[in-house]
Amino acid sequence: MQFKDFVSNDNVIADISEAAEKGTLPHAILIDGAKGTGKRTLAEILSRYAVCTAEHDRPCGVCPGCRKALHGNHTDIYIANGENSGELSVDAIRRIRADAFVKPNEAPMKAFLLLNCDKMLAPAQNAFLKVLEEPPRNVMFIMTVTSANMLLQTVRSRVRLYSLFPAEAEDAIRFLTEKYPQSDNDSIVSAVRITSGNIGQASEIIEAGGEEAQLLAQQIIKEAAFGTEYDLLVLTNKLAKDRSFAVRTLDYLVELSACCIKASVGAETNNKTAVDVASRISKKRLMNMNDNIARARKVLKTNINMNFFGTWFSSVLKA
Numbered sequence: 549m550q551f552k553d554f555v556s557n558d559n560v561i562a563d564i565s566e567a568a569e570k571g572t573l574p575h576a577i578l579i580d581g582a583k584g585t586g587k588r589t590l591a592e593i594l595s596r597y598a599v600c601t602a603e604h605d606r607p608c609g610v611c612p613g614c615r616k617a618l619h620g621n622h623t624d625i626y627i628a629n630g631e632n633s634g635e636l637s638v639d640a641i642r643r644i645r646a647d648a649f650v651k652p653n654e655a656p657m658k659a660f661l662l663l664n665c666d667k668m669l670a671p672a673q674n675a676f677l678k679v680l681e682e683p684p685r686n687v688m689f690i691m692t693v694t695s696a697n698m699l700l701q702t703v704r705s706r707v708r709l710y711s712l713f714p715a716e717a718e719d720a721i722r723f724l725t726e727k728y729p730q731s732d733n734d735s736i737v738s739a740v741r742i743t744s745g746n747i748g749q750a751s752e753i754i755e756a757g758g759e760e761a762q763l764l765a766q767q768i769i770k771e772a773a774f775g776t777e778y779d780l781l782v783l784t785n786k787l788a789k790d791r792s793f794a795v796r797t798l799d800y801l802v803e804l805s806a807c808c809i810k811a812s813v814g815a816e817t818n819n820k821t822a823v824d825v826a827s828r829i830s831k832k833r834l835m836n837m838n839d840n841i842a843r844a845r846k847v848l849k850t851n852i853n854m855n856f857f858g859t860w861f862s863s864v865l866k867a
Contacts, residue, residue: 549597550605554589555723555747556715563710568597568606574708576680576689580696581712582810582819583803584748587692590712591661592617595625598688599655613655624655630664641675649684657686665693666806673700680706694806697813714745714818723747728754744818749800761793765800766821769808772837772865773825780866785858794854798845805838840864 549568551561567573577594579587596607596617607614616622628635628644644660652658662668680689680703689707693699696709715723720740721733724747728736731754739750742762753759764786771780787794807822812831817823826834844861 550607550609551590551593552609554586554593556719556745557586557712560590560710560712564594573597573688575683575687576691576707578691578693578696578699578704578707578709579712580693580709582694582714582746582749582807582817584743584746584750584752585712585714586747587712588663590710591663591690591692594688594690595659595661598657598659599624599652601656622655623653624658625661626658627661627663630662630667636662636665636668636672638669638672638675641672645675645679648679648687648689652686657688659688659690662689662691665691666695666698668699670700673703677702677706694803695810695815697810697815711815713816714743715747717741717745720745720747720750724750724754727751744820746819749803752796761796762800765797765804768797768865769801769804769825769837770821773829773833777862777866781859781862784862784865785855787861788854788858791848791854794857795845795848798841798848801841802845805834805841808834809838836867837865840867 549565554561564573579590581587593607596609596614599613599617599622600606600608601611601613602608607617609615609618613622613624617625626644626647628640630636634640644662648658648660683689691699691707696704696711714720717740721736724731724736724740725733728751735754736750738759739753742753742759743749749762753762764783768780768783771783787797804819804822807817807819808826809831811817811819811822811826812834844857844864847857847860
C-alpha cells in the first residue's frame, strides 16, 4: 500500500499495509490525533485505496478511480465534515446508513469519510451503530477525531483505532523542506520545534507566520492552569491587537486543550506542554478549560469588543 505525503507513524503504516496485503483491512477505521498530525491525509489515502482498480500497489494514483478521487469527484467516495453544520447530524447519519447499502457505482468499494467527529452527538453515534455492527459488503467507513474518547465506547468497540502522533523532527524537517523550498532552513526548524513535529501546525506557521500565535497559546494554557490571574490577563490582552491573530491563537488553544485531555487519560502525546499541564491539574479542571476555550472561539465570531474579550477570556479560564 502506498502512503504518499503521509509522514512518520511507521507503526500505523506497517499495520495498515499488512492488513491490506492479507485482505483483512477492517470495514470501519477510526483515526485519532491532534490537528495537523495527518488524520485527513491518511483518511483520503484509505478512500483512494478503496476505489483504486489496480491489482497491486494501491492506491496507484494513475487509474481512473484514483484520478477522480484526487480531483475530488469520485461518485463512490462520500465525505461528511463535522465542522460543517448538520453534516454529522442524526438525519445525515441515517442517509449515510441507507446509502451504504447501495452498490458502488463504478469502484470495487464505497468509502465514507466522516471527518472531525469530535462533536458528533450521542444520538447520531447511536444511529451509526447498526451499520457498524452489520456492515454491507464493499463498504469502508473512515472516521477522524481529535481523541477517540470523545466517541461512545459502543462506537469505539466496533472500529479499528489508529492513533497518530507528530512526526519525528528529522522527518518533519525533510518533508517541510521539500514542501516549502522557498523557506529558509531556520524557519522550518523553528516551526518544527514549536509544534513538536506536528506537520500540519508547522505548515500553518510557515504559511501564515503563526509562530507568535502558537507560542502565546502555550503560554496562556500554562498560566490558566497554574499561573497567576495577573500574568494570565497580561497574556490574554495580547489578543486584542488583531482579531485574525486572536482566531489563530484560539485555534491553537483548542487543539492544545484537546491534547491535554488526551494526556490526562494516559494517551500518548509528544506535546510537552500538554503533558505538563495534564500532570498538574485535575481532569475536571481540564474539561472546564476545554469548554471555555471552545466557548471563547465561538465568541470571537461575534462582534465583541476585542479589548473586552481579553479580560473576559482571562476570567473564564480561571473560573
